[in-house]
Amino acid sequence: MRKVIVILAVMLANFFVEAQVKTPQASPAAKVEQVVGLTNIQIDYSRPSAKGRTVYGDLVPFGKNWRTGANANTTISFSENVKVCGKDLAKGKYALYTTPKADSWDIIFYTDTNNWGLPEVWDEVKVALRVTVKPETLSKSVESFSIFLNNLSNDSGVLELSWERTIVSVPFTVPTQEAAMKSIEKTLAGPSAGDYFAAAQYFYQTNGDLNKALSWVNSAVSLSPKDKDVPYWYLRLKSLIQAKLGDKKGAIQTAKLSLEGAIKEGNADYEKMNKDSIAEWSK
Incomplete structure (x- = not known):
């Protein structure tokens, strides 16, 4: 009997939900x-x-x-x-x-x-x-x-x-x-450092052409503001690409630069990742 009451209650609830007046x-x-x-x-x-x-x-x-x-x-x-x-x-x-x-x-x-x-x-x-x-x-x-x-x-x-x-x-x-000129100037100036980094990261993550990825991440590094340190995440990606290409010596050198930047900025995650990679590539 209780089961029947529960079923009826559910049916009535559904009826009232569906029967809302519009x-x-x-x-x-x-x-x-x-x-x-x-x-x-x-x-x-x-x-x-x-x-x-x-x-x-x-x-x-x-x-x-x-x-x-x-x-x-x-x-x-x-x-x-x-x-x-x-x-x-x-x-x-x-x-x-x-x-x-x-x-x-x-x-x-x-x-x-x-x-x-x-x-x-x-x-x-x-x-x-x-x-x-x-x-x-x-x-x-x-x-x-x-x-x-x-x-x-x-x-x-x-x-x-x-x-x-x-x-x-x-x-x-x-x-x-003003907006059109900004768009024109940005387009004619070519890809930004962030654009090159994103392209390199995509190729690295999807096993694309690693030589292209290395070229793009180098462009990202070279286009970084001269009055600031190269972003350590750019260098981290470059080291990973170098290692995947078999250049472990170059990867270690780049990872050390990334490590310096991570320590300077207080990013413990990147500090650990770089230290772990350097230890692995040094074997």
Whole structure:
């Protein structure tokens, strides 16, 4: 009898889990993803609808901070540093708050994005940027609150907030030329020390061409900053490749250099590995 009761309880539990009622959200979630030049921008927000109500000055009071949507924070993120209305804004993720007024709007980028709507306690220190723009009147009413990225070019765009008969446009610029030049210079300069090290490590670990691996790790060593010691993990890899190629004398010399670096940096693991390898290769 007890077994039957347990089985029935499990069946009922499964029924209630599977029978959860699903209904549409009053303010459905939306996402905007856009690449502007070389900058990735993402906006996550919820879209309330007017439903015959007067929005600005009533549902959304003038002169008070607004969550700029519904439900959790409306957030906007930038993969690069940008300028909004000509003012600097560091790359990162922000809550997007606004202060609507009849003749102007404050647009606020707030560093704390973990609030449900407005923060319980507003902290002005968390305001990364505040800019003021002029609202415009639309010829046609917008039923659901909408955020778009429009007027896109390689270097700029406009963040648009529209609802009812009001649209607010926030111009921004992105550092496309700067990012492109960095990419060009890095590519034309050739692989970095880290790139050569990674390639050599892969070939060593997968039993690839060890002569190529040795050439690459030598390039990694030679490209290391001249004002700093060669990374001891670079030298450790070189010694392992040399040993695998049968050059135990060279491997010991390189391992001793790696050992010196490990001791200097206080890395006990590399210190032990190098000592063990030197002892093994010296037999």
